[in-house]
Amino acid sequence: MALIEIKNLSISLKTPNGLVPICKNLDFSVNEGEIVGLIGTSGAGKTLICKAIAGIHSRDLEISFDRYRFDNIDITGKDLPQRRKFLSERVAIMLQNGTRSLDPLMTIREQMTENLPNSARPRKLWKRFFWKKREIDILLHKVGFKDTKAILNAYPGELSDVQCQKVNIAMALGRKPRLLIADDPVSTMTALSQLQILRLIDSLNQNNHVSVIYVSNDLGQIARLMDRINMIYYGEIVEQGPTEQILKNPHHPFTKIMLDAIPDMGAGSRRKSFFKAPGGDHPDFQHPPVGCPLGSRCPCADRECNIKPPQTRVKNGFYCCHFPLNT
């Protein structure tokens, strides 16, 4: 059952030189209770897609789509403010740096009370006294804080990044969302901290039936968290499929590059062996390359790749390449 269905999403950036297209004709969908991953290198447009879905993109962007259905309600016809209002009750977002997403001048207590929706107000009169205080305590206990008083009285600058991300999750929980968009929340943390946050997201998904769109740039660290993975390169979805298939049987060379970027920790690997990495950087959106954007960085590039861009094919999975692997 699809929670989100977007057809033909296209994003362009307004520059002094005209419209620069970033994404063209993207089809994106998330099912209920699913964790969907958006994986790509930095600068490929993942954050832009997330912000376009949530409706919080900047004014420089021009977004258009053919169809946008959220939970079987069609919101294609609505203009931006109405769409934002609709989505704000159903979508929660976690951004990359946890400390910076909190207001630095308010204590955590003030911020969490501000964020509680009015719909959570209890009906019965005797439960209405101090309901906000109790609600905040419950939320903080759910994310795993034992000493809530110290956390509540602190300012965001005094907490570590892990604690700030947990507070973000607690605030998101309070609004009872249908969808959580996690924009690379853990990449700047150590492994211990990452584990706590990932377990929290997993428990959110299982217990509260929240679907998650998880954006990351490292396939190896969180591949098993996701149910379906979309690989994004240069603003297009180059491959899509269930996790097991992508990990075992990748079709697109970019997926193979991302898989090769996972270093080997097994006892069999030689120490101080070189990693397999393509050189070069992401192409610029202002100068669109002729042919496939992966171009000469691709391990199996050929003459045709430089001449015409590849078509999307759906055969044993969804990918878009001239010379796919494993088919």
Next chain:
Amino acid sequence: MKYQNYDKVLSDRQIFWHFYKKSTADVIGLIVLFLILTVIFVIPYFVNMDPYTQDITKRLLPPSWVDGGELRHFLGTDEFGRDFLSRLLHGGANTISYAFLATISAAVAGIALGIMTGIDRHHVRSSLVRHSFDIIFAAPSILIVFVVVSILSPTLPHTALAIAISLLPRFIHTTYNAVKHEIVKDYIKANNLDGSSYLRLTMECIVPNILSVITINFWEAFAVAVLDISAIGYLGLGAQAPEPEWGSMLISGMDLIYIGNSKAIIPGIAIGITIAAISQVGHGIGRVLTMGEKKWL
């Protein structure tokens, strides 16, 4: 991978002009300022204009487009028979060049002091030096001119000196703030470790990166200086007779306003247009320089 074309690397001047000309008001200001400066500074070299010769027989002639005016004295004559157009041009040269001199000297001294206090590690010493000039902020420029002019004689260079003193603290403060932002950056530390002397650090690393702040400040101060010099001339403390200067021409025109009102209107218009042009150009430069690097694509 073939690209369509690689952007050629534009020089700074081309990028600046590309963004400057987007606002027509700023371009008009620039054209007007350019015209004023050309007329004032270039024409007297070619045409012989004498603002000092008095000819009593031809006193108070109106401008040549009114009845009774002569073509030889294009804008008429003042009460002593001196040609008004040449008085206007020479007066403009006086006003603008002394204002420029005042601003430049205030800028040089203020920037030097600002950089020195910015680099200084000793907080108390740099604060003392900076804030001891704040007394000047408290006094309006006219008061400072009174003080200076009563110590020295009331002439135009001394007025310029007094105005330079009154403009000094704002340069110190803005330069100090800009330097404080630059000095904590890593590349200063890196260059220092690589071995550049403090002089080289200042000239190559700090000054070019605070140049935008300095330029914006300079244009604002220039407009203020022109206004101040004219105001002081209006009060009679600036250029003494027979030297022409827009402010003093304005006050002598005020006495004749019922007899020949062009003598008061024309210097007033000149002062107004010049200051407007200068501040519009300054506004445009400020807009372009603070646009931010991200939009320079």
Next chain:
Amino acid sequence: MAYTITPKFLQVKNLSVFFSTGRYFFLQKKRYALSDISFTLKQGETLAICGDAGSGKSTLLQILNDSNAASYEGEILLYEKNIRDYDRRDRVSIIRMMYPDPDTALNPHIRVYKILEMPLSMNTGLSPREIKKRISVTAEYVGLREEHLNCYLHMLTDIQKLRLSLARALVLRPQALLVDSSVEKLDAVLRMDFYNMFLDLQKRYRMSLIICLNDLCAIKHLADKVLILDHGKAEEFGRVEPMIYSPRSDLTRRIVQSYNHEYRCVHSAAPAVARPLGVITKNSD
């Protein structure tokens, strides 16, 4: 300048870094950023510094680079000579730092060529032709192209600025390179590119690197010794393999165990090819 090849390249003994925060009668109140750190490095060995944010990793690197204004107690010996006794020119050609922040690490007013040329002209006595050759070789090694040498900083992307700051560090051919935690925060593919460069530096030029790393597999591949910091105190210091396979302290054990969490996917890569000599990288921009 000939250096005798002693086994001990860098020795740090009981280093404590403190910031003085006021006076309490006659005693100076100190806040210790690092307390009692000691380690030894041989020439060509790599040290990985692990620790959370705020544990003093950046401070340690800045003290070694002499760019921090804090005062320190203890000794730092470079080739068995105190680091303070070195002439600045000699020390700068031995230890150099790659500055982490791409926005503030480089002078935005001058061109890339001049940024790379300044340390050379001030510290070495090479002729202009040799300087030009060394700059072009270093830039190519690091992944910048010739068009970039004439550009200003605002025409480069963030990643190219990082490469440029690495080039500025490498241009003097130092024997130790200090890298702060900017490389870890890149995405996976770029990180591998940088790690390949670091490995190549270690193998071909026998350079010692001192990197702030938190990733266990990167430590395994890049580092010889590990120093784990916890709030300024050295938890553990030793060679990499014993530490990973038989961790002694609690923190190390938790770090090692948390690596294999249930969401991670471990994929055995095919044998990789080393970065070719006379570097022809497949660059795109």
